[in-house]
Amino acid sequence: MSKVGVAQLQTRLDGLLAFLNPHWDFVNCHMVNYLTDQHWEGFLPETLRSDISGKESVDMAIENLFWKNDESVKTFLHWRQFLDKGKQQHLAHHSELLTSVEKLIKGQDNVVQLSIREFMSAKKCHEVELTAALVNHLIKNSCQDCYIVDAGDGKGYLSSRLALQYGHRVLGIDANAENSQNALSRNRKLQRAWNGLTERAELQSQGITPKRRGKKSPTRDSTKSVPALENYKTIARFITTELNFGSLLAEHFQQLPQERNPNICLTGLHTCGNLAATCLQVYHAQKDCRLLCNIGCCYHLLKERYSKQEFFGNKAVMDMQTDYGFPLSQYLQKRQVRMGRNARMLAAQSIERTLDSKELPNVTLYYRALLEVLVCRHAPQLKNELQVGKMRKIENFQEYIQKCATKLDAPWLAAITADELNSLLHEFSLDKHYLDLFYLMRMSFAPILESLILLDRMLYLKELGYEHSYLIDLFDPVISPRHFAIISIKPLT
Incomplete structure (x- = not known):
């Protein structure tokens, strides 16, 4: 299996930055200011703007460039060329940097991946099944006598599966104490239902539709063992490089010999914001962390080293973050690369899901x-100051303004007449269509920005000498937009 080297990652990062450098203001613009700051004229080159002339032209561009992507249609050539250059920057177009699960795991065992859909959404089920199976394979192939630490445990979806289906000893750590308690409660319910759920899943895997159990259904085989609850523990802590995982495991797993340090697999399914970067730093700081399997998300909550102070919705969490989450690699630190919060917000959006559903932005954006x-x-005096948030079930613009006036306690807004609102709608009626196309063009940068974050993390591990580090495209991107996993394996000494 070929390994990705430092120079290879540096070269790809150079290519990404060369593409992004002319567009940082574009990817950091805010759709709130689309009309007031004239984004269409300010950020799109004249060659692109000249291809669009009116609503019908916009509709054709969206249909041909995004929904159909029909290359046989010889229109909007400047747009197509621009989008194609962007696609060449996606990680998915650089297979030499990616490793498949099949290549990473040799001699996979035949444990059935059970599709257990109860207690979680279909999306979460997809993520948990694949992540749990991967972590199990990594442990069996690389570090069998291993304890698992699930960072950002949340409701315990991944931890429960690793403990119940695969029998691993798991410590779930979450900063929120309520989450830790809820995870244990959920696991108890899942434990009681486990045998029934696995029976249904096994029948479904054979193409058999299991009958629904009624009150008079025969009792299931009582001789079939129920998985033990003792191998799953939770604790509320804010994770930093100083948090000693070995001590926590010894405290919660009494069977762990006090005289030796345990081997640890550090995992996390959609670790939020800086936690993903912290996991990589903990993996390096604590020698007992032998395996790493991390899937990050919420890039907007990353603490950037070179960006100015930014607004964050959860200031309490932000204040607890002591380490920077981007850039991690020395290579990007030397170049003082910065992204900006709006660019990181954009990195977390899913162009794949948007294209699959052919979904234009909600009218509330307009x-x-x-x-x-x-x-x-x-x-x-309030320009760029209002924090409106999401507005749901809005019938029209007038209702939107009324709800905003109430939510913001803004008498000046409530006093605006219906005539003025209707006049405003008429004045900017064509801009609604241009906004949709602008939105899709800007969203096309999302995979490029995410690639920058992920390759920075990979390079960080490689710079530290962790040669057995890999990027895996693990999930279906339409189902789970944050679909890349970072794997690292320390050789046993």
């Missing part, structure tokens, strides 16, 4: 841009 026009006209 309404929010119109609201900012009203701010500039009636309360200019």
Whole structure:
């Protein structure tokens, strides 16, 4: 199995930055300011703008460039060329940097991956099944006598599966104490139902539709053992490089000999924000962490080394973060690479899911841009200051403004007449369609920005000498937008 080297990663990062450097202002713009700051004219080159002339042209561009991507249609050539250059930057287009699960795991065992859909969504089921199977294979092939630490355990979806199906000893760690208690409660319910769930899953894997159990259904085989609860523990802690996993495991697993340090597999399924980067730093700081399997998410919550102080929704969590999450690699630190919060927000969006569903942005995005026009006209001191948040079940623009006025306690907004609102809609009616196309073009940068974050993490591990580090495209990107896993294996000494 060929290994990706430091120079190879540096070269790819150079290519990414060369593509992104002219567009940092574009990917960091905010859709709130689309109308007030004239984003269409400000960020799109004239060659692209000249290809679009009116609603019908916009609709054709969206259909041909995004929904169908029909290369036989010889229109919007400048747009197509721009989008194609961007696609060449996606990780998916650089297979030399990716490792398949099949190549990573040799001699896979025949443990059935049970499709247990109860107690979680179909999306979470997809993620848990594949991650649990991968972690199990990694442990069996690389470090059999191993304890698992699940960072950012949440509701215990992954931990429960690793403990119940595969019999591993798992310590789930979450910063939220309530999450830790809920994870244990969920695991108890899952434990009681486990045999029934596995029986159903086994029948379904054979193409048999199991009958629903009624009150008078015969009792299941009582001789079949129920998985033990003792191999899954939870604890509420904020994870840093100083948190000693070995001591925590010794405290919660009494069978662990006090005189030796345990081998640890550090995993995390969609570890939020800085936690993903922290996991890589903990893996390096604690020699007993032999395996790493991390899938990150919530890139907007990363603490950047070279960006100015930014707004974060959860200030309490932000204040606890002591280490920087981007860039991690010395290579990007020397170049003082910075992304910006809006770019990181964009990195977490899913162009794959949008294209699959052919879904344009919710109309409230347009309404929010119109609201900012009203701010500039009636309360200019509040420009870029209003935090509206999501508005659901909105019938029209008038209702949107009414709800915003109430939510923001803004009498000036409530006083705006229906006539003025209707006039505003008429004034910017064509901009609604241009906004949709602008939105899709900007979203096309999402996989490029995510590639920058992930390759920085990979290079960080390689710079530290962890040669057995891999990037795996683990999930279906339409089902699970954050679908890349970072794996690292320390050779046993």
